[in-house]
Amino acid sequence: MKLLRYGPKGQERPGLLDAEGRVRSLSGIIPDLAGEALLPGSLRRIAALDEAALPLVEGRPQQGLRLGPCVAGTQKFIAIGLNYADHAAESGMAVPAEPVVFNKWTSSISGPDDDVELPRGSVKTDWEVELGVVIGQGGRYIDEARALEHVAGYCVVNDVSEREWQTERGGTWDKGKGFDTFGPVGPWLVTPDEAGDVAALGMWLEVDGKRMQTGSTATMIFGVAEIIAYVSRFLSLTPGDILTTGTPPGVGMGMRPPRYLKAGEVVRLGIDGLGVQTQRVVAPR
Template sequence: MKLLRYGPIGSERPACLDAEGQMRDLSGVVADINGESLSPESLARLAALDLTGLPVVEGAPRLGSAIARPGKFLCVGLNYADHAKETGKEPPTEPILFAKASNAICGPNDDVEIPRASEKTDWEVELGIVIGSRAKYVSEAEALDYVAGYTLVNDVSERAFQSERGGQWVKGKSHDTFGPVGPWMVTKDEFDDIQNIDLWLDVDGERRQTGNTKTMIFGVAHLVHYISQFMTLEPGDIIATGTPPGVGLGMKPPTFLRAGQVVTLGADGLGEQRQRMVQA
């Protein structure tokens, strides 16, 4: 099942895709695609719906973030060994955790702002985990039971803000629009093996990133288990799981985004995003 949100910024409505890929409005069924509607019980009710009886969404409306107002937007750094190598870092022995501020979240095809004084705005295609049940001290063997589904994330980053301005990574990760999420959240039952998902990203039509989740250092189940030892994960929380190689920082010479460029990205089963870079 693919769940999504559509409409103007701040007025998005819940929807799903039917078997033909047609968008169906869910406003009469759930208030939004959020923590409450992502519980196992709610997802079971949605899966049992006769989608042909739901209103068709006409045209091609703007898509919002696939998840409304996540309580936490967590990220995992350097989770692909080849990406760690291209940045000059040793692969971590434990997951590196950081957060993006909630204001970074935007729709999958919204414009992305290059911050004022930015020198090194970069791209990162990532698999996003969406939590469906409250997870605290969960075992790795049970961790996937707490997952509602998966989504596509572009972990946009300003490398100078992140690494050269002191403090923690969060200020290089949290500018407005630095977290496109979607186009939809896909429930976990649609994936036979989440650790074998191809990801890609292009800048102006040129391939920059190609990877597969099988090369993650720490897999999805381990990440949910690990993070739940430090904080309680709540329904609707998003975990961006790290990026494969090919970021601008790792190019020779390093290459970063400019206003007017277009970034497109995608992953198996998770759809595609498209963002135009604009100056803040």
């Protein structure tokens, strides 16, 4: 299934994408794509529904019908850094022996096509296409062999990053990663049965139509199951938590000379089978 949330900011409702690319409402079935609605039993009940019998939502998704973040109620937005060896090399950093873990604040989460707002004074705002993992069944000390049973679905994430604040302003990556609008998520939450082999998904990102990133999840250093098991050693994962798993090479920081986002530019990115995002970069307010 491709699950989604549609409507104005702060008023999103749950839905699913039908076989014809139209949105069907789930409002009478679940309150939102959050909490218990993401547990395995709930997802099985949704999958068993006759989608043709669900109310049809007016408008086409991403063509006039706004999509919000594909999951609600996220308590933790956890990111993995330097998880592609070639991206570590372009960043001038060593390949990590263990996953590099940092936070993106949940206030950074936005819809897949919402504007990305440059922070005040920013001169080094960068892009990163990433595979997002949404937790269904929570837990701690999760066994790697069963870790994928804890996944509600997968999505596209743009891990927007302000590099000066990330690396030059007194330590901790979190400062450069969690600005408002720096976490576009969606367009869909694709359940594992439909996502395919998430260890071999093509991914790409363009700025103003120029290809910047071309990669594959096949080159991740730490796979999804290993990341879930590792992170769950340090905290309890809960339904709706998002893990974003690193980016392939081609970020602005790695170019010579570096190349960063400017107001007015348009970023498009996607992952095979998980959809496409489009964001306009806007000046700070």
